[in-house]
Amino acid sequence: MKTARGTRDVYGEDAIVRQQIVKTLREVFELYGYNPLETPSLEMYETLASKYAGGEEILKEVFKLRDQGNRELALRYDLTVPLARFVAANPNLKMPYKRYAIGSVFRDGPLKLGRYREFTQCDADVVGSASMASDAEMISIALDAFERLGPDVKVKVNNRKILDAILENAGVEKGKAEAAILSIDKLEKFGKEAVEKELAAKGINAAAIKKLMQSISVKGSNKEKIEKLKKIADSSSVEEIESVLKFAASKKVEFDIALARGLAYYTGTVFEVFLKNSEIKSSVAAGGRYDKMIGQFAQNKREYPTVGISFGLDVIADAMKSAKKEAGSSVTKAYIIAIGQEKKAAEIVAKLRSQNINTDADYSGKVGKAIEYADSSGIPFAVFVGKKEVAAGKIKVRDMKSGKEKMVKISAVKDYFKNG
Amino acid sequence: MKTARGTRDVYGEDAIVRQQIVKTLREVFELYGYNPLETPSLEMYETLASKYAGGEEILKEVFKLRDQGNRELALRYDLTVPLARFVAANPNLKMPYKRYAIGSVFRDGPLKLGRYREFTQCDADVVGSASMASDAEMISIALDAFERLGPDVKVKVNNRKILDAILENAGVEKGKAEAAILSIDKLEKFGKEAVEKELAAKGINAAAIKKLMQSISVKGSNKEKIEKLKKIADSSSVEEIESVLKFAASKKVEFDIALARGLAYYTGTVFEVFLKNSEIKSSVAAGGRYDKMIGQFAQNKREYPTVGISFGLDVIADAMKSAKKEAGSSVTKAYIIAIGQEKKAAEIVAKLRSQNINTDADYSGKVGKAIEYADSSGIPFAVFVGKKEVAAGKIKVRDMKSGKEKMVKISAVKDYFKNG
Numbered sequence: 001m002k003t004a005r006g007t008r009d010v011y012g013e014d015a016i017v018r019q020q021i022v023k024t025l026r027e028v029f030e031l032y033g034y035n036p037l038e039t040p041s042l043e044m045y046e047t048l049a050s051k052y053a054g055g056e057e058i059l060k061e062v063f064k065l066r067d068q069g070n071r072e073l074a075l076r077y078d079l080t081v082p083l084a085r086f087v088a089a090n091p092n093l094k095m096p097y098k099r100y101a102i103g104s105v106f107r108d109g110p111l112k113l114g115r116y117r118e119f120t121q122c123d124a125d126v127v128g129s130a131s132m133a134s135d136a137e138m139i140s141i142a143l144d145a146f147e148r149l150g151p152d153v154k155v156k157v158n159n160r161k162i163l164d165a166i167l168e169n170a171g172v173e174k175g176k177a178e179a180a181i182l183s184i185d186k187l188e189k190f191g192k193e194a195v196e197k198e199l200a201a202k203g204i205n206a207a208a209i210k211k212l213m214q215s216i217s218v219k220g221s222n223k224e225k226i227e228k229l230k231k232i233a234d235s236s237s238v239e240e241i242e243s244v245l246k247f248a249a250s251k252k253v254e255f256d257i258a259l260a261r262g263l264a265y266y267t268g269t270v271f272e273v274f275l276k277n278s279e280i281k282s283s284v285a286a287g288g289r290y291d292k293m294i295g296q297f298a299q300n301k302r303e304y305p306t307v308g309i310s311f312g313l314d315v316i317a318d319a320m321k322s323a324k325k326e327a328g329s330s331v332t333k334a335y336i337i338a339i340g341q342e343k344k345a346a347e348i349v350a351k352l353r354s355q356n357i358n359t360d361a362d363y364s365g366k367v368g369k370a371i372e373y374a375d376s377s378g379i380p381f382a383v384f385v386g387k388k389e390v391a392a393g394k395i396k397v398r399d400m401k402s403g404k405e406k407m408v409k410i411s412a413v414k415d416y417f418k419n420g
Numbered sequence: 421m422k423t424a425r426g427t428r429d430v431y432g433e434d435a436i437v438r439q440q441i442v443k444t445l446r447e448v449f450e451l452y453g454y455n456p457l458e459t460p461s462l463e464m465y466e467t468l469a470s471k472y473a474g475g476e477e478i479l480k481e482v483f484k485l486r487d488q489g490n491r492e493l494a495l496r497y498d499l500t501v502p503l504a505r506f507v508a509a510n511p512n513l514k515m516p517y518k519r520y521a522i523g524s525v526f527r528d529g530p531l532k533l534g535r536y537r538e539f540t541q542c543d544a545d546v547v548g549s550a551s552m553a554s555d556a557e558m559i560s561i562a563l564d565a566f567e568r569l570g571p572d573v574k575v576k577v578n579n580r581k582i583l584d585a586i587l588e589n590a591g592v593e594k595g596k597a598e599a600a601i602l603s604i605d606k607l608e609k610f611g612k613e614a615v616e617k618e619l620a621a622k623g624i625n626a627a628a629i630k631k632l633m634q635s636i637s638v639k640g641s642n643k644e645k646i647e648k649l650k651k652i653a654d655s656s657s658v659e660e661i662e663s664v665l666k667f668a669a670s671k672k673v674e675f676d677i678a679l680a681r682g683l684a685y686y687t688g689t690v691f692e693v694f695l696k697n698s699e700i701k702s703s704v705a706a707g708g709r710y711d712k713m714i715g716q717f718a719q720n721k722r723e724y725p726t727v728g729i730s731f732g733l734d735v736i737a738d739a740m741k742s743a744k745k746e747a748g749s750s751v752t753k754a755y756i757i758a759i760g761q762e763k764k765a766a767e768i769v770a771k772l773r774s775q776n777i778n779t780d781a782d783y784s785g786k787v788g789k790a791i792e793y794a795d796s797s798g799i800p801f802a803v804f805v806g807k808k809e810v811a812a813g814k815i816k817v818r819d820m821k822s823g824k825e826k827m828v829k830i831s832a833v834k835d836y837f838k839n840g
Contacts, residue, residue, distance in 0.1 A: 001464070001509060001717060002464060002509070003459075003463070003464075003505075004460060004462045004491070005489065007460035009457065009458065009506050010456075010458040011458070011506075015458055016456060018456075019456050026439075030752075030778050031773045031778050032773070032778075032779075032780070033751070033778060033780025034751070035432070035436070035749075035750055036430075036431070036438075036439050036751075037430070038429065038430040038431070038435055039423075040424060040538045041524055041538060042424045042483075042538055044422060044423075044424050047421050063493075064485065065484065067426075068528050069425065071424070071425060073483075085423075086429050086431075089423075089429075094796050094797055104461055106461075108487050108488050118460045131784070133783055329455075330455055331450040331453070331454070331455050331456075332450075332453040332455075335453075353451045356451065358450050358451050359452075360452070360518070363551070376514050377514055
């Protein structure tokens with residue numbers, strides 16, 4: 001009896017740390033005024049297959065199924081298309097609509113290391129706001145979230161309009177711009193030479209490639225890059241990135257003219273969040289502005305300027321190895337071992353739980369086995385409730401890591417665990 | 421663009437209250453020493469179709485699909501079979517294994533009021549414990565959870581072995597016991613007469629029905645019922661229920677000899693949690709002991725005595741109407757409206773967020789529209805940051821419900837929202 005291919009069970013410290021990450025992201029999203037939205041995992045196939053959605057590439061990876069009424073259904077492959085469907089179906093929604101969603105998404109794609117067919121996305125989006133303050137808010141959310149989570153990050157930010165202007169300025173034909181962007185997107189991963197080769201293979205001439213590579217390789221501070229760009233790109237796109245960088249002022253934010261992001265539906269700001277000092281090179285969160293997509297879903301063809309961010313729970317969890325070590329493999333803090341004194345032990349258990357201290361207990365009387373259980377389960381403290389101890393109004397607490405034991409007054413036991 | 425049949429979007433106060441319920445259940449589960457386990461929504465079809473799993477009835481409602489490798493998959497219809505698969509696949513798991521799981525399950529069944537094809541279960545189970553203290557722990561978890569959630573509840577508890585003994589004692593043939601239990605299960609819903617009719621239709625003779633109905637209609641306190649039963653059922657089954665009632669001593673727990681619970685896999689304790697003073701008559705949580713099922717999944721055919729509880733998130737959310745009213749439709753507590761003073765406003769926003777106060781802001785300068793937004797979004801406080809106010813080191817806070825306004829010192833604003 002195995003898990004389905006490309007899926008897995010998550011338990012022990014992995015599950016505990018995932019919960020912590022989800023809790024933190026939820027808190028940060030709400031701190032910024034985003035409200036929860038739960039859409040189903042199951043959608044009508046036609047919704048996901050809409051030409052305004054993720055495109056051909058992603059449709060190949062959709063899990064399709066039928067209900068008993070023979071309706072064509074599918075498992076969602078992201079949380080963005082369901083958001084678009086929801087907004088389109090609720091025309092009276094107050095704008096800007098700020099929502100977050102945390103849930104499983106499904107892609108029946110080829111399996112690579114660290115990629116799963118069922119994985120969790122954590123998204124926040126502002127629908128109905130064209131203000132660059134919203135784009136900057138996404139970056140602030142990312143910085144705030146990772147500040148709380150621990151790992152040090154840098155944010156790379158760009159604007160699709162700048163890329164478009166650079167491509168035009170370099171002399172790349174309009175029909176080849178999309179293909180060129182997909183190649184540029186690989187610069188960080190595969191290097192300059194490989195990208196130049198790919199661009200040439202796509203039929204872009206040598207002069208255009210040279211000019212293009214020069215433009216996207218502009219060096220300097222964010223400010224210096226912007227000054228240089230003003231000579232190439234039109235002022236409105238440069239103003240947008242200037243505005244985002246002003247609102248999201250942080251040393252951790254870098255304007256990267258080569259950043260493209262794969263998805264075709266982005267229309268303005270794009271950004272990716274990377275770990276500093278980590279062997280994990282893929283982004284841990286990313287997003288951008290997509291002003292056209294949601295409006296295409298709506299019957300009234302109204303425009304819904306939208307910007308969003310998506311956190312990859314699995315990759316963030318992978319990055320948080322030290323947190324896992326700290327979390328241990330059990331949520332339980334105290335393991336109460338009754339040595340004959342079941343009633344007193346049960347009282348202490350109830351007392352600790354009433355103080356919100358995670359507590360488990362053993363009443364079997366098999367003390368050695370109970371200690372072994374606490375140890376192998378990763379529970380940090382064992383508490384012995386025996387006749388001698390109870391007579392003295394005390395219990396014996398053993399720190400399972402150090403093996404050190406301490407007598408603690410029963411009346412003070414709740415404070416003992418609260419403080420340490 | 422509609423949601424798939426039998427599914428729905430959850431947003432506004434509904435989504436906020438669901439989050440609160442999930443958070444509370446998670447806290448209570450962890451308080452009792454249960455660790456998180458995440459199993460996939462997708463399982464191999466053969467796992468769910470195993471003869472030890474939910475049975476024919478439930479298999480009819482399974483959503484089936486295939487991956488690109490043409491493997492037969494299915495969406496899980498509960499969280500119990502995946503637990504059994506997980507335990508069987510991990511023979512080195514330390515027993516007792518206490519886990520909780522919160523997630524979507526899927527049933528392609530007929531649609532009735534309040535029933536969905538995708539819904540959320542919140543389960544806690546102890547695997548590998550035969551102790552009645554574990555059965556009682558399930559009841560304590562239910563009482564503790566509803567104490568925190570608000571709604572007043574009663575718990576009905578019984579033991580399958582007692583039902584078996586009563587059936588035998590009444591002279592119901594062994595081959596008809598299972599069918600008789602399914603009829604008895606309908607007593608609360610359809611009344612005595614209907615059940616008697618159904619039993620007769622199942623070929624049980626009048627004398628047996630009479631004796632059976634007498635036994636399950638025994639009245640009195642829990643203690644009185646137990647005394648009466650000792651004359652009918654064998655002592656071990658009565659001892660089990662006595663033990664559970666001793667560990668889970670509460671006025672809210674009622675021994676109900678007619679309680680059966682539909683599922684065939686229960687082997688001992690069964691219980692259901694009902695709301696007091698509510699129009700909702702179906703149970704809000706339920707569970708029981710199923711000692712045989714998990715062992716059947718394991719290759720080593722080892723026994724895994726197990727007891728569990730499942731909370732129905734949807735029905736609990738329905739019951740928490742007053743909580744919804746209190747929660748309102750937004751998580752945001754303060755809506756900062758900049759009247760020209762963008763920089764000062766942004767500072768106040770950052771300050772409030774750093775104090776973990778959910779804050780949103782408007783920098784558009786369109787004050788009337790911003791007030792209307794705060795009002796219709798259900799945000800309780802609007803905060804005006806204008807020139808005159810800032811010059812005086814103050815801001816103006818409006819209580820959106822009462823309309824009352826108050827000048828608050830900027831230096832004290834975080835305490836203002838913390839305290840009320």
